[in-house]
Amino acid sequence: MFVMPIMLVIVVTNIQNSTFQLVSKNKLPILVNNRDTGQSGKQLVSTINKIGMFKVLNIAGNQSEKQMSDAMHEQDAMLGVVIPSNFSVKVAAKAKSIADKALKSFGLEGDSVKQAGDVDPLTMYYNPVLQESLRLSVDGGMRSALQLVESRETLRSLYFSINEKPLPESLENEMLNNKTAINEIAVSKEGTRINPNATQHNVPAWTIFAMFFVIMSLGGSVVREKISGSFIRLKTLPTSYAVAILSKQIAYLGVTIIQAIVIFSIGVWLFPLMGLPALNLPSDMLALTVVTIVTGWCAVSYAICVGVFSETQEQVNGFGAISIVILSALGGLMVPSFAMQGFFKNAANFSPMHWSLEAYYTMFLENGKLKDILHNMAPLVIITLLLQFLTFVGLKRKNLI
Numbered sequence: 001m002f003v004m005p006i007m008l009v010i011v012v013t014n015i016q017n018s019t020f021q022l023v024s025k026n027k028l029p030i031l032v033n034n035r036d037t038g039q040s041g042k043q044l045v046s047t048i049n050k051i052g053m054f055k056v057l058n059i060a061g062n063q064s065e066k067q068m069s070d071a072m073h074e075q076d077a078m079l080g081v082v083i084p085s086n087f088s089v090k091v092a093a094k095a096k097s098i099a100d101k102a103l104k105s106f107g108l109e110g111d112s113v114k115q116a117g118d119v120d121p122l123t124m125y126y127n128p129v130l131q132e133s134l135r136l137s138v139d140g141g142m143r144s145a146l147q148l149v150e151s152r153e154t155l156r157s158l159y160f161s162i163n164e165k166p167l168p169e170s171l172e173n174e175m176l177n178n179k180t181a182i183n184e185i186a187v188s189k190e191g192t193r194i195n196p197n198a199t200q201h202n203v204p205a206w207t208i209f210a211m212f213f214v215i216m217s218l219g220g221s222v223v224r225e226k227i228s229g230s231f232i233r234l235k236t237l238p239t240s241y242a243v244a245i246l247s248k249q250i251a252y253l254g255v256t257i258i259q260a261i262v263i264f265s266i267g268v269w270l271f272p273l274m275g276l277p278a279l280n281l282p283s284d285m286l287a288l289t290v291v292t293i294v295t296g297w298c299a300v301s302y303a304i305c306v307g308v309f310s311e312t313q314e315q316v317n318g319f320g321a322i323s324i325v326i327l328s329a330l331g332g333l334m335v336p337s338f339a340m341q342g343f344f345k346n347a348a349n350f351s352p353m354h355w356s357l358e359a360y361y362t363m364f365l366e367n368g369k370l371k372d373i374l375h376n377m378a379p380l381v382i383i384t385l386l387l388q389f390l391t392f393v394g395l396k397r398k399n400l401i
Helices: 003-024 041-050 066-075 087-106 132-163 169-174 197-213 213-229 230-235 239-273 285-309 312-329 342-350 352-364 374-397
Strands: 027-036 054-058 079-083 121-127
Touching: 003 239, 027 041, 027 066, 027 213, 041 054, 041 079, 041 087, 041 132, 066 079, 066 121, 087 132, 121 132, 169 230, 197 239, 197 285, 197 312, 197 352, 213 239, 213 285, 213 312, 239 285, 285 312, 285 352, 285 374, 312 342, 312 352, 352 374
Parallel strands: 027 054, 027 079
Antiparallel strands: 079 121
């Protein structure tokens, strides 16, 4: 109950952090086969290298598709790009055509406008393991590189047509590199500037998963007590069975809280020693405590409810494990809720993990306070009370109370 969830948090956070770094810090190896001998082909390779997301590996010769595939596997490259042999010629012709059209629209005399054909497309090979979201980022980067090369050639052609001399390099760089900066600011409830990282995303999410996995021991305990007759023996004691149920809930609620404390502590102190970003705890510790207690209570309530309605140990283990995975998937632990569509987006509202995760994210990512998570706590409390009611109904139907 403690070791396996801790291992899960460490492994998932490590993998997620590697994915974040692949996009932000590390570079994707890309194999470039430049068949063009002109200037535009060289500029395109240089531009791809300057984008910052690629590690360019050049390969010479007219490589076939099979040879490109083999070379990518040999050099462990995730991407491969083939620049056609007539790339520079086509880019120059297209730039000249656009420049002549511009001169004509300005009322200036130029060469007769000749319609240039489109530049032959580049061929990009990619490893199938590359996720679609990452491929879209790669596609955007490649299109930016192409646009920069074509724009540079068009500017040169237009400037030469007007002035009959080459475009000065300083002016060219000033025109092409005149970009407006973009300031990226993570929004927060209190105006703080905490940059989210893999730890902030994963530790709260998989802590919830660990707390709900208490079903494997608590649900099984309830089933064993039913089979062994412990429920019947408890009825002979001069006390209410509600006391026994409440005692069991308090004991396992303490277990879930200790789980959360252990995992959060690992995020704060152990992760930095492992080279992972440290977990930044919210400033409102009262809110963190409330969410953790309510989440633990909901997890315990669900475990007891499943245990009451299960007849065998196998039933509670099978249904419990699978249902927790399904609820975590619907709740946004595996796939972000904002990425869901249609039925599954609405179904997330019925998962207690969804409301708990939203509350944790409000605190960990936006530095929210207790008042900011009340709208998430209300559905979680309602679901918990509903589970308590179903447990009571199940015990009555089975004549256990």
